[in-house]
Amino acid sequence: MQKNWFQHAVAYQVYPKSFSDSNGDGIGDLKGITAKLDYLKTLGVDLLWICPVCCSPMADNGYDISDYYHVDPSMGRDADLDELIAEAKKRGIALMMDMVLNHCSDQHELFRKATANPEGEEASFFYIRKGHDGQPPNNWRCWFGGSAWEPIGESGYYYLHVFTKHQPDLNWENPKLRRRIYRMLNYWLDKGVAGFRMDAITDLKKLPLDTQLSPDGQDGLAAVSRWTENIPGIGDFLSEMRDQTYGRVNAATVGEAGGVHTREDLEKYISLDHGYFSMIFDFCVSRINVGFYWHDRTSWTPEDFKAKLKASSENAGERCWMGIVLENHDQPRCIDHFLPPEGQNFYGASMLGLMQLMRRGTPFLYQGQELGMRNVHWKTIDQYNDVSSQSQYRAAREKGYTNEQAMEFIYEMSRDNARTPFQWNDGPNAGFTFGTPWLPVNENYLEINAEQQLEDLASLLRWYQQLIALRKRSEWSEVLALGSERHLPELGQNVLAYIRQLKQKKLLVVCNFQNQEAEISRLSNRSKSVLSNYGVPVTEGENWKLRPFEALLIDESEEK
Numbered sequence: 001m002q003k004n005w006f007q008h009a010v011a012y013q014v015y016p017k018s019f020s021d022s023n024g025d026g027i028g029d030l031k032g033i034t035a036k037l038d039y040l041k042t043l044g045v046d047l048l049w050i051c052p053v054c055c056s057p058m059a060d061n062g063y064d065i066s067d068y069y070h071v072d073p074s075m076g077r078d079a080d081l082d083e084l085i086a087e088a089k090k091r092g093i094a095l096m097m098d099m100v101l102n103h104c105s106d107q108h109e110l111f112r113k114a115t116a117n118p119e120g121e122e123a124s125f126f127y128i129r130k131g132h133d134g135q136p137p138n139n140w141r142c143w144f145g146g147s148a149w150e151p152i153g154e155s156g157y158y159y160l161h162v163f164t165k166h167q168p169d170l171n172w173e174n175p176k177l178r179r180r181i182y183r184m185l186n187y188w189l190d191k192g193v194a195g196f197r198m199d200a201i202t203d204l205k206k207l208p209l210d211t212q213l214s215p216d217g218q219d220g221l222a223a224v225s226r227w228t229e230n231i232p233g234i235g236d237f238l239s240e241m242r243d244q245t246y247g248r249v250n251a252a253t254v255g256e257a258g259g260v261h262t263r264e265d266l267e268k269y270i271s272l273d274h275g276y277f278s279m280i281f282d283f284c285v286s287r288i289n290v291g292f293y294w295h296d297r298t299s300w301t302p303e304d305f306k307a308k309l310k311a312s313s314e315n316a317g318e319r320c321w322m323g324i325v326l327e328n329h330d331q332p333r334c335i336d337h338f339l340p341p342e343g344q345n346f347y348g349a350s351m352l353g354l355m356q357l358m359r360r361g362t363p364f365l366y367q368g369q370e371l372g373m374r375n376v377h378w379k380t381i382d383q384y385n386d387v388s389s390q391s392q393y394r395a396a397r398e399k400g401y402t403n404e405q406a407m408e409f410i411y412e413m414s415r416d417n418a419r420t421p422f423q424w425n426d427g428p429n430a431g432f433t434f435g436t437p438w439l440p441v442n443e444n445y446l447e448i449n450a451e452q453q454l455e456d457l458a459s460l461l462r463w464y465q466q467l468i469a470l471r472k473r474s475e476w477s478e479v480l481a482l483g484s485e486r487h488l489p490e491l492g493q494n495v496l497a498y499i500r501q502l503k504q505k506k507l508l509v510v511c512n513f514q515n516q517e518a519e520i521s522r523l524s525n526r527s528k529s530v531l532s533n534y535g536v537p538v539t540e541g542e543n544w545k546l547r548p549f550e551a552l553l554i555d556e557s558e559e560k
Contacts, residue, residue: 001194006252006278007321008481010357010468011047011096011364012040015329016075017061018421019367021433028421028432030071030080034087039450041091043370043461044468047252047362048088049096049197051329053081057107059166060387061419062098063199064105068184085192094194096252101181102200103167111168118157125177126168127160128152129209138212140228141221145391148224162203162224164387172204172237185245195252198277202257205234218398223292230259235268238276253277254323254362263315270320279362282322284312285338286331287413294409295396302494302513305338309496310487313360318484324359326352327366332417336375342515343549346372350463350533351511351551357467358500358509358553360485367422370464371453375417376442381407385439386415425451463533470531470553479505492520495546499556508554512546519543528555 020032030053040048052062053075062072071078088095104111113122129137129149136149136158142165149158150165160169170177185196206228213222246253257280260269269276285308289300316322326334339348349372357363378384381393389410396406416439423445424431430445442448453459471480483502491497494514500507507530512518522542529537531553538545544552 001250001252003250004272004278004321005250006047006195006362007272008472008477009047009094009252009362010045010471011049011323011362012043012045013049013051013328013364013366015051015367015419016053017051017438018419018432020422020424021435021437022076024433024435025074026433026435026438027074029074030076030084034080034084037084037087037091037093040093042454042465044465044472045365046092046472047094047096047194049254049364050098052098052100052199057105057166059105060164061385063100064103064107064164064167065100066105066107066109068104069187082191089192094252095192096195096197096254097188097193098199099185099196100199101170102203103161103163103169106166106168115152115159118152118155124171124174126171127206127209128157129160130156131158137209139215139221140213140224141217141219142224144387145395146219147221160206160209162200162228169203169206178237178240182241182244185241189246189249189251193251195254195278196246198253198255200258201238201255201277202230202234202259203228204237205231207231225258230257230265235276238269242276253279254364255280257281261315263317266316266320270316270322272319272321275320279321279323281325281328281364282312282316282361283325284308286325288338290413293395293399294392294413295399295401295406302496303489305513306487306489306496309498310489313485313487313498316361322361324356324361324363325366326356327369327418328364329366329418330415331366332413333373333375334369335372336412336417339549340515344374345549346460347533347547347549347551349460351513351549353460353464353467354531354533354551354553355496355509355511357464357471358480358507359498360483360500363471365464366418368418370461371423371448371450372460373420373423373448374442374444375411375414376420376440377411378440381410383440384410384414384416386419389414389416423449425449466531476505476507476530478502479507483507492518492546494518495520504558506556506558508552508556510544510546510550510552510554512548512550515548517548518546520546523554523556526556526559529553530555 017028019028020036021028022031054065055067055070055072056062056065071081085095110122114126118128136147140148142148143163151158161167216222255277270279289298335344335349393406420442421432421437426446429437430441453461479502483500486499488497496511498509533551
């Protein structure tokens with residue numbers, strides 16, 4: 001593969017469990033994905049990221065891997081993954097696997113041996129330590145609440161888990177462990193995988209494990225991320241992994257990189273010259289109004305949104321490369337998260353699409369985003385599968401919120417919002433399965449589904465096809481893939497605007513983030529409309545008149 005080929009790609013994320021079920025067991029599988037490749041080809045994407053499909057007890061929906069070399073039986077057979085790779089390649093679609101390298105499953109053979117003998121060689125592949133006076137080695141809190149240390153029976157030993165207790169952290173300080181991981185990554189690369197998405201990759205390095213922190217909650221514990229996220233020295237691990245695996249074949253990699261914020265860090269991680277990864281996800285607005293606890297809210301305005309995007313773009317500059325996202329398997333649906341009720345319609349959704357797909361970086365669409373799939377509102381917390389929803393609900397109730405208030409937080413932020421089955425048609429179970437789906441289908445599938453939108457030339461799906469075609473197969477392809485990005489906050493209150501430019505080619509992106517009209521001045525007498533989500537834009541004298549949630553793409557190219 002050519003170096004930096006990912007700069008020209010449009011990516012699509014599939015959550016296999018919820019995409020398409022081929023055998024009627026209610027769980028999406030690899031054959032289901034293969035059967036829908038023509039849909040993805042029609043949409044226009046050419047890079048497919050699939051969430052974990054390796055063997056797993058599914059304590060965290062596949063992000064707890066028990067065998068990195070084989071496909072989980074619920075997803076199909078090993079041969080099904082080989083077929084998916086080959087069939088995707090025939091259609092010009094590269095396959096990116098999800099790799100979980102910070103931790104494994106507590107059912108992994110190595111961990112079972114480690115806990116059977118906490119002083120044996122396998123124990124050195126994990127963080128296993130003696131407790132003190134019947135207490136854990138330190139007071140770190142895991143991401144899902146409670147101590148980050150789990151006792152190993154009555155042995156007096158504990159193991160570290162940054163996430164759930166079923167996901168013991170791997171000890172990257174051990175070179176034998178690292179060599180095992182590199183062999184595994186090369187195994188998949190040799191099978192034809194075009195790259196990896198790296199889960200929780202900035203957690204690999206830990207500071208001293210005997211560190212007691214100042215408590216930041218009533219439980220007397222402190223957030224583990226303060227001592228396990230982007231810790232100095234992690235670059236030694238990441239550069240070694242790059243050079244011995246994906247770097248040798250120019251595979252595409254994207255890191256879930258919490259704690260990477262400064263220009264200096266970004267250039268280490270995602271410099272186009274020699275970063276640890278091809279890109280990291282730009283999560284600058286992913287949780288714009290929510291802290292670690294979902295009940296910890298702040299208000300925000302479109303001006304705050306603009307400022308965050310501008311700062312992120314300027315921080316990345318032209319030497320670094322980002323993965324541009326609005327949704328993924330861990331986030332709520334973007335229509336519900338970023339838009340007020342009056343904008344939760346075609347115009348608001350299509351505005352978000354244009355804003356994302358015209359930005360500098362590799363855009364990642366999440367399954368169903370192109371249809372405008374929405375959050376779900378189930379009645380009780382027991383109906384939710386997501387472990388973080390369960391822990392966040394408990395935290396809200398312990399804080400004194402009523403059941404109704406706590407459920408409102410779940411409605412807005414639950415990871416299950418993004419994990420309901422894909423809505424293919426208006427038939428039983430939205431065409432996802434002929435069995436009983438593992439998670440209920442959103443009741444709005446009768447109005448929101450792929451089959452109907454493919455038949456409707458004015459649908460949101462058709463709009464996304466148009467945007468992807470502009471990026472991939474138009475006179476604007478080069479400027480949208482390689483051009484610079486410069487934000488223009490002064491163009492109007494609550495109006496997000498930025499310029500994409502490559503040599504004389506220049507495009508102005510304008511998004512009216514409000515339920516009222518706005519007006520902006522033409523930047524030059526060369527200004528002419530390329531696209532509007534209202535069809536035909538409105539001008540008045542030297543101004544563009546913007547309708548509520550209107551998105552405009554304007555040609556500002558300089559004369560040669």
